Amino acid sequence: GEKITYETIFARSFSRYDQKKLGYGAFLGCLLIALSFCIVFKPYLGPLPVLNMRMSMDVGLNMLRIMDSFSSEKLRGGDISSSMTTIVTETSSSEIEMVEESDTTGTNKTISNGTTVINNKNSSQQKEMKTVCHVEESTEFCEMNGDIRVDGKSSTVFMAVDTMVANSSWVIGPYARRGDEEAFKRITKWSIKSGVDAYEEAPQCDQRHNVPAIIFSTGGYAGNNFHDYTDIVLPLYLTSRQFDGEVKFLITDKNPWWIEKFRNILQKLSRYELVDIDKEVNVHCFTSVIVGLKRYPKELKIDPSKSPYSMKEFRQFLRSAYSLKTENAINMKDNGGKKRPRLLIVSRKSTRAFTNTNAISRMATRLGYEVVVTEVDSHVARVAEMVNSCDVMMGVHGAGLTNMVFLPENAILIQVIPIGGFEWLAKTDFGEPSKDMNLRYIGYKIKTEESSLIQQYPPNHEVLNDPYAVQKRGWYEFKSIYLQKQNVNLDVDRFRATLLRALELLHQ
Numbered sequence: 001g002e003k004i005t006y007e008t009i010f011a012r013s014f015s016r017y018d019q020k021k022l023g024y025g026a027f028l029g030c031l032l033i034a035l036s037f038c039i040v041f042k043p044y045l046g047p048l049p050v051l052n053m054r055m056s057m058d059v060g061l062n063m064l065r066i067m068d069s070f071s072s073e074k075l076r077g078g079d080i081s082s083s084m085t086t087i088v089t090e091t092s093s094s095e096i097e098m099v100e101e102s103d104t105t106g107t108n109k110t111i112s113n114g115t116t117v118i119n120n121k122n123s124s125q126q127k128e129m130k131t132v133c134h135v136e137e138s139t140e141f142c143e144m145n146g147d148i149r150v151d152g153k154s155s156t157v158f159m160a161v162d163t164m165v166a167n168s169s170w171v172i173g174p175y176a177r178r179g180d181e182e183a184f185k186r187i188t189k190w191s192i193k194s195g196v197d198a199y200e201e202a203p204q205c206d207q208r209h210n211v212p213a214i215i216f217s218t219g220g221y222a223g224n225n226f227h228d229y230t231d232i233v234l235p236l237y238l239t240s241r242q243f244d245g246e247v248k249f250l251i252t253d254k255n256p257w258w259i260e261k262f263r264n265i266l267q268k269l270s271r272y273e274l275v276d277i278d279k280e281v282n283v284h285c286f287t288s289v290i291v292g293l294k295r296y297p298k299e300l301k302i303d304p305s306k307s308p309y310s311m312k313e314f315r316q317f318l319r320s321a322y323s324l325k326t327e328n329a330i331n332m333k334d335n336g337g338k339k340r341p342r343l344l345i346v347s348r349k350s351t352r353a354f355t356n357t358n359a360i361s362r363m364a365t366r367l368g369y370e371v372v373v374t375e376v377d378s379h380v381a382r383v384a385e386m387v388n389s390c391d392v393m394m395g396v397h398g399a400g401l402t403n404m405v406f407l408p409e410n411a412i413l414i415q416v417i418p419i420g421g422f423e424w425l426a427k428t429d430f431g432e433p434s435k436d437m438n439l440r441y442i443g444y445k446i447k448t449e450e451s452s453l454i455q456q457y458p459p460n461h462e463v464l465n466d467p468y469a470v471q472k473r474g475w476y477e478f479k480s481i482y483l484q485k486q487n488v489n490l491d492v493d494r495f496r497a498t499l500l501r502a503l504e505l506l507h508q
Contacts, residue, residue, distance in 0.1 A: 131159055131170075131194060134294075139176040139235065141292030142192055148289045149202050150213065150250060152280035157215070157291055158202035159194035167195030174252060175217040176235040176295040177227075183220035188252045188278065190215065190291055206282035211246045213284070214239055215277065215291045219253030225376070225399035226429065228258070230300050233265060235293035237314055238307060240269045250277040250284070261378050268321040300402070300433035311436040318405055322381055324388040329411040332507040341506050343369040343499075344387060346376060346395030346403075352418060354396065355452065355489045363492045367499055376400045392502050396488050397426050404430065409438050412502045416490070417445040419453065420482030421467040440505050444498045452487040 129146030147160040173187040193201070216236060221227035240247050247270050251259070254276045259266065266274065275284070296303045304310040319327070330341050343364050347357055354360060361371045372390060376383045387393060387406040394414035395401050404413050413434050417426045426443060434441040448454060448464055457463045463470060463481055471478050 129159065129161055131192065133170055133172075133192070136178070136295070137297040139178050139293060139295040140172055141174070141239070141290060141294060142170060142172060144192070144289045144291070145287065148213075148286045149205060150215070150277065150284045150286065150289065151203055152250075152252075152277040152284075154191075155188055155252070155278070156191045156193060157289060158198050159192070160199050160202045161194055167193075167197045169193045169198075172292050173217070174215050174292040175220045175231065176293045177220060177231050180220075183231075186219040186253065187217050188219070190252070192291060203283045205285035208285045209248060211248055211272070211286075212243060212288035212290070213248045213250050213286045214293070215250045215252060215289065216293050217253040218251055218255045218258045222255055222258050226299075226402045227399075228262070229402050229405065231295075232258075232293070233262060234300065234302070234314065235295040236269065237265075237317065238294040238296075238302065238309060239290060241309060241317070243270075245269065245271040248272045248275060248286075250275045252278050254278065257378070261380055264321045264381060265318075268317070298432070299429055300405075301436055311433075312438060315405060315437055318384070319388070322384040322388075322406070324384060324406065326388050326408040329391040329408045330506060331410075332503070340368055340370040341392060341503070342390040343371050343502075344390040344393045345371065345373045346393065346400045347373055348396065348398065348400065349375060351484050351486065352396040352398050353487045355487050356492070359492050360490055360495070363496060364499055367496070367503065369499070376403050391506060392499075397422055397430070401430050404434060404437065404439060407437070407439055410440065412440045412442065412505055414442045414444060414498060414502065416488060417443055418482060418486050418488060419446060419448055419451045419464070419467065420478070420486070421471060422482070440502075442498055442501060444495060446488055447491070447494075450489055450491055452489065453481070453485065456485065 131142055131144045131146075133142040134140060142157075144157065144159060149158040149160055150156075151158065170192040171189050172192065173184050173189050175183065175187045177183045214236075216232070216239075218232060220231060222232060236249075240249075245268075249266065249270050249272075251274055254274075259274060277284075294307075296307070300311075302309055302311050302314060318324070330339060332341065345354070345357060345360060345364075347354060357373055361373060364371050369392070372386070374386060376387075383403055384406040387403045388408060390407070390411070392412045392414065393401075393404060393407055394416065396416045396418060401413070401415060404411075407413065413430065415426055415430050417423065423445070431441050431443060451464075453463060467478075467482065470481060
């Protein structure tokens with residue numbers, strides 16, 4: 001844009017002949033009078049509207065818009081060919097610039113909030129106000145700085161900016177599984193508003209806080225151990241760890257049992273009492289708020305190239321939160337046979353259960369293992385201590401395997417994969433994530449004869465011979481058969497080779 005200063009504005013008001021006629025003294029006199037006028041009347045003047053040009057007084061207007069595009073993905077609400085959009089609007093003068101982008105319906109929708117910097121006459125420091133909303137493949141979140149007012153009664157966050165800012169708004173579900181319609185049926189939608197209307201609409205502060213806040217939901221698939229970690233715990237760690245405990249958690253869709261389950265982790269990430277924001281009648285005010293949680297697109301993973309943290313650091317954080325003692329799995333080569341490696345068999349009561357756990361235990365004991373059989377429950381501290389004490393963990397594909405996060409370094413995860421075309425799911429949920437956790441992974445795919453489904457269907461049935469045909473009929477039918485009706489009777493002789501392989505790895 002064209003840079004226009006007061007000097008050039010005044011220069012254009014006079015012809016060269018007029019300037020010579022009046023002389024430099026008169027020109028300077030006019031300039032002084034104009035400046036005096038501005039100083040006297042400045043408190044009564046609002047910012048001038050700026051149309052089709054940017055004006056500054058030696059202070060640039062900076063606007064950053066970043067789009068990382070990759071393959072087009074069908075997401076809830078329409079086809080979006082960008083899976084990550086970050087819109088930042090910020091100014092370093094009193095000017096505002098809005099960014100507009102087409103939404104999924106093809107109409108223009110403002111998706112960034114105007115921002116401003118307010119000069120303080122009594123200080124050389126500037127108070128910066130801005131809102132940055134990120135739309136990524138698996139999550140969306142907004143980072144807000146300024147006069148932020150959180151009204152739990154209306155599930156609204158106001159950016160109170162008393163300037164001529166075009167009104168803008170954003171609706172967000174603060175749960176890190178973007179695009180999953182089923183999950184979002186149990187998520188409260190929050191509105192983020194800024195602009196003149198938002199300033200006039202914003203309620204008065206009842207309670208001011210001097211630390212940042214994070215608003216997130218414990219709805220969705222909370223209660224499923226896998227989703228607890230991949231949708232909430234890990235994203236919350238990524239979002240809040242930077243504050244080193246100096247942050248308040250405002251929880252929407254609060255589930256008391258979830259809070260109790262992960263109390264150790266929540267207390268490690270925040271030094272303050274949790275706020276059940278949905279039930280708050282007070283308006284809480286902050287200078288910094290994050291609505292929603294950061295998340296890497298893949299399950300149970302952190303991309304260290306895009307984050308200051310890693311899965312190694314996350315696992316160290318968990319060991320600290322639960323005071324876990326074992327950092328490294330047993331090394332049989334250095335052990336000299338003095339100590340047996342511990343094998344944890346994760347049992348299940350209802351579905352995908354081992355029907356011959358005793359036979360598996362006897363065989364593993366003969367191979368040299370100390371065997372522990374347990375069903376993991378919601379008592380995380382007890383489960384964490386048990387898992388951390390073992391060198392090898394085995395179980396049928398299911399949420400219980402998520403407790404591998406507590407295994408010591410270089411431990412081994414054995415995932416037993418039922419019939420039904422689980423290979424991709426098994427790899428995505430546990431196989432790939434285990435590598436970033438510095439674990440050794442072994443997948444054991446059962447044969448049809450090892451599945452209890454052979455007792456429920458005839459040998460030529462498609463359930464046994466063509467699971468992909470069942471998958472095509474939808475998730476719920478697939479789930480009802482392969483996840484809810486299937487148990488596993490391991491061929492102990494066949495499985496013996498897998499446990500021997502685990503022993504070999506422990507000798508390396």
